[in-house]
Amino acid sequence: MSKRKGLTLLGLALIALLGALAFVAYRLDSTASAETAAPAPAQGLQSLAELNGNAPSRRTLDIQSWTTAEGARVLFVAAPELPMFDLRLTFAAGSSQDGATPGLATLTNAMLNEGVAGKDVTAIAEGFESLGAEFGNGAYRDMAIASLRSLTAAEQRKPALELFTQVVGAPTFPEDSLARIKNQMLAGFEFQKQNPGKLAGLELFEKLYGTHPYAHPSEGNEKSIPGISVAQLRDFHQKAYAAGNVVIALVGDLSRADAEAIANQVSSALPKGPALAKMPVPEPPKAGLSHIEFPSKQTHLMLAQLGIDRNDPDYAALFLGNRILGGGGFGTRLMEEVREKRGLTYGISSGFTAMQAPGPFMIGLQTRAEMSQGTLKLIQDIVRQYLADGPTQKELDDAKREVAGSFPLSTASNADIVGQLGAIGFYGLPLSYLDDFMAKVQTLDTAQVKAAMAKHLDPDQFVIVTAGPTVTQKDLPPPTDKPADMPSGVPEH
Known part of the structure; x- marks a missing residue:
């Protein structure tokens, strides 16, 4: 089933703001061994009695890697335990590639599953849902992603991949969808004005990064979004969603031959082009x-x-x-x-x-x-x-x-695992x-x-x-094992 037929106001705001304000360090990734051809063996649950006070053993991964003819890097882990697979594409297509148009990367990514030849957003969503498949996407500062989860049986896998490659490789960017999502984003900017934590986070990145591409918020702003055109979305997609600018991560009940076929199908469906330039090092900010x-x-x-x-x-x-x-x-x-x-x-x-x-x-x-x-x-x-x-x-x-x-x-x-492979690549x-x-x-x-x-x-x-607010300040209470009271209200996240 599709994770969204169109970006809701809250969903879009959260996707963009998470990229703008996140400060938690990357979660610990999984382990990986050297590249080999043999799939990792299936592992069962480990009983508590076997642990004997030790940490549970980690799942052994066997990461295989290669490059497609179009230049896409592929990382694959065979996982035959369940009859399904996860596919994740990671593009260097985050907001740091916006150039002079803040919000371009986020808007392009949000529009991927709004239309393809012969299908509108509803038909796309129903197509994935009818196959028991899930489509996901998101854009952040460094990267943009598109993902697919599907059963591996040919009757589900083949049509799911066909629809996925259309959505990621040949979106039509319909004008009515663009207008709707712009309105949602603009409403989100009004919401931000009532949230002091979000305002502080936005200003912090501006102060920290100055003129660097990381400085502006991933979702853009109320001045930049209205003027973004379908032509700009198409141009950005053509260069940033190119096969040479993507890492393809695959995990699931697939053979090496299956994985190669899927990677080749995805890679050949994307625009042709090289990887985009890496980000420059930012100048030290003024404290x-x-x-x-x-x-x-x-x-x-x-x-x-x-x-x-x-x-x-x-x-x-x-x-x-x-x-x-x-x-x-x-x-x-x-x-x-x-x-x-x-x-x-x-x-x-x-x-x-x-x-x-x-x-x-x-x-x-x-x-x-x-x-x-x-x-x-x-x-x-x-x-x-x-x-x-x-x-x-x-x-x-x-x-x-x-x-x-x-x-x-x-x-x-x-x-x-598929997310971790995407990060490694x-x-x-x-x-x-x-x-x-x-x-x-x-x-x-x-x-x-x-x-x-x-x-x-x-x-x-x-x-x-x-x-x-600016208020008269009080002295801090002395440290104690039992503080008098906690601050009022629930913190925002």
């Missing part, structure tokens, strides 16, 4: 604080600085270091000091978003307006102390156990990357984590944006 006046009881606090790209050799050390600082939920330093001991927020988190070019390191929370300045200083002090001292041995050991324990979940489903990581990553995490010591965090973060270089 400082900006405030957005907004009538509310709480203030949104966002702190950021440039982080790393996805290929940085310090990625594993930073992943582990941030998990201790604020990326691991309860038990992190930020949660312990800001929420647990003082009751200043429902939640606070930090994270590196590693991208083609250096992505942001961000810390975000909501707190009582009258304590916002004190809370901000507290966060800066926590970061400063952590960078100066590094993690304790206990913190490091606990974080390593958490990573090892959660790692098997990263290969729990074919959908998880898109960011040019080695097929052994996930195995290498886990091995690296487990060998890190406190000195290495401290050095990596101090190398990439500077407590005096935060770009800070706050959104809330």
Whole structure:
């Protein structure tokens, strides 16, 4: 069944805003072994008795890779356990490729399944649904994706693939659909004006990235969207959805021959063309604080600085270091000091978003307006102390156990695996990357984590944006095991 017949207002807003504001580090990927021709053996459930207090074993993957005649890179994992397959196309067609037209990439992606020759959006949706297939798509800063889940039986697989290749390779971009989706996006921009957290996030990216392609929101803005034409969508599709600009990830009940046939069918249906240029490295931003006046009881606090790209050799050390600082939920330093001991927020988190070019390191929370300045200083002090001292041995050991324990979940489903393959291919990581990553995490010591965090973060270089009312400030409560009360309201996500 189709995941959407047309983008609803809320759905479109969420897709775009997630790309604009996300600051949680990439979830741990699955493991991968070297490329071979044999499919991975089926694995059954592991009983608790067999674990004997150890972390569950991870699903063994056998990643095979090749390149189609048109230049598309393919990554494939055979998974015969279920009679279905997942196909994911990852294009370097995110909003960083918008050029002078913010929102072009998001609008192009949103229009893919609005029409093909002989079928409108309803017919496309009904076509997938009648086959028990699912179509999905989305556009973000670095990438745009299109996905298909289908049964592998020929009577479902062949027509599902035929419809999918039409949708991705030859969309018609009907004018009536374009007008409808533009209206939905414009309504979404009006909604953003009532959301202080979204306003803060948008300004933060502008301050952090300046003139870099990552600076503008993925969904564009109320000035750019109305003027985008069907001709512009077609031109963008022709260059950004080209076969040389895509990674094809396949996971499921398929032989190598089946996978090659599917990859060839998809690749040949796409426009012909090379990969687009990689993103340039952004200029370092000017540190400082900006405030957005907004009538509310709480203030949104966002702190950021440039982080790393996805290929940085310090990625594993930073992943582990941030998990201790604020990326691991309860038990992190930020949660312990800001929420647990003082009751200043429902939640606070930090994270590196590693991208083609250096992505942001961000810390975000909501707190009582009258304590916002004190809370901000507290966060800066926590970061400063952590960078100066590094993690304790206990913190490091606990974080390593958490990573090892959660790692098997990263290969729990074919959908998880196909997304991970797409990331490996898109960011040019080695097929052994996930195995290498886990091995690296487990060998890190406190000195290495401290050095990596101090190398990439500077407590005096935060770009800070706050959104809330200007009110008389109060002193922070002293730390205690039982804070008096929590901030009013539920935090926005």
